[in-house]
Amino acid sequence: MKRTHLPLNALRVFDAAARHLSFTRAADELAVTPAAVGQQIRALEDHLGTVLFRRTSRGLELTGEGAAGLDALREGFLKFEESVQAMQAGQASDRYTIAAPREFYAQWLAPRLADFRKENPTIQIHVVEDEYADFTEANLDFAIRLVDGPGDLEGVALGEARKVIVARHDAPDDWIGWTAANLPDDVRPAIEVATAGQALSSAMAGLGRTVLPLMLAESALAKNELAAVEGPMDARRAYWLLAPLPQWRQKKVRALADWLTRADET
Template identity: 30%
Template sequence: MSLLNRTVSPNSLRVFETAARLLSFTAAARELRSTQSAVSQQIRSLEQQLGLPLFERIYRGVRLTDAGQALFVSVQDGFATIEHTLERLQQQQQHPRVNILTDFSFAAYWLMPRLPQFRRLHPQIDVRIMTNQGVFDWRDKEVDVAIVFCDERTLTTVPRLFHEEVFPVCSPAFLQQHGPIDGLARLADLPLLTLTADQGQSWMDWPGYFQQRAGINYLQSPELTFNNYTLLLQAVIAGQGIGMGWGGLVDSLLDSGILIALDTQPLRSQRGYGLIDAHPKVSSDAKRLLLQWVLDCTAQQVDSQ
């Protein structure tokens, strides 16, 4: 039988914690706005229920026994945990938070430039962004919304934000040095920067691009390989080679002239970014507003193209 079934009340534990912290029944009574005799009775009743002496009565005070000291540490930890939880719940009520899980590139090139708009619309909502470049599993994490690159099968069950559209990109300086780049044969001769898919990701790679463009097998030349698309784009901007550009992610870099698209007709696949409600059975206004905002932004992006 547990101690809870022996009617150890939270109030008794609170009286014990106060008396143990102050090492005085009289001081505990003042803090609790009670009487010394009531505190003494509560402690005596608790000791009887536990079958353990918790205090040694000494001249002008009390001191904890070994059992009392052990219980005091546990009770303080327990009350601290409860108080922390209550504070967190109150903060969430005053400032609701939504947690977003996505990859580095989507966060850097799509989400972050647009996030100030969401914060202007909903200043009361705290947004937390978590990034991962590998295979995503949001079910065991504190995630409300996941925005992830999905295969065709997954996109039949969740909203698609936009299709995968890919095309080679390079910097103006690289094109000036190596151009014109007017065909696949010339493209294959140049350093092609690669984003690895060593964890089973299904995005377009260079062999797939050449195969779909011309039905030829691309023989890899020496190149730089990255596991982070943000770093790959930085290498492209620095003129170290040609990278694969993803529509929806590199648009602002193209518009500003930082990058140049080498193919005006992107390859499109049925893959793309999907918007996932990580815990659909858990509802909140913050999550609902974030989901709708992402859908509205992508709809405006498609309409403007």
């Protein structure tokens, strides 16, 4: 069934004017001018085809038609408020759904989420492997992507855009290539893989050397599982924490984003 267009702003003005029986006091409540209140009331009367107020010697009065719709209108506004509260309930939710590359989750994100849960033991975390999953379909709070900027989304970089050439101490001089690796121009890789995570696994298996985002390689370097052959050096891409703008208005989203960016600074 086609819904009737509701002039919600004018109805809100009507509610305020009906409670105060004064355009001036209604204007004060709504932070507009009395003239704006009068304009909205006239527009609403034109829309409804009826008169809502009359002026008498005692001041402003509701007409019978205006009074007849007032209780239902106020009940409707209460329902609107309940609806908004229900939609905002997700902001207070303790459940996070995060999309992240598998190896980045294992090497960098998981330890920091563990620390976050120590401070917030009631939260639940659901991790989606495909960092390019649709936000709406996957009901994502965040996605972490290796990109050169946020693009159409809003986001924060989880660390500096830095890269490093790594290999195991006993690895051959063969190169491991992957999408967006940006290997030196004179290099022909002996092994081609699809992702930075697969390149990391290949290097840790001793298959050769590769270029990795520093954040992805940090843990392996710290444990001497890999050695830095060259670098770190500046890079074009970094790991970004991304979400559509409305997501960033949620307290839970801001809380985790603040934690992850602070954790990277310490």
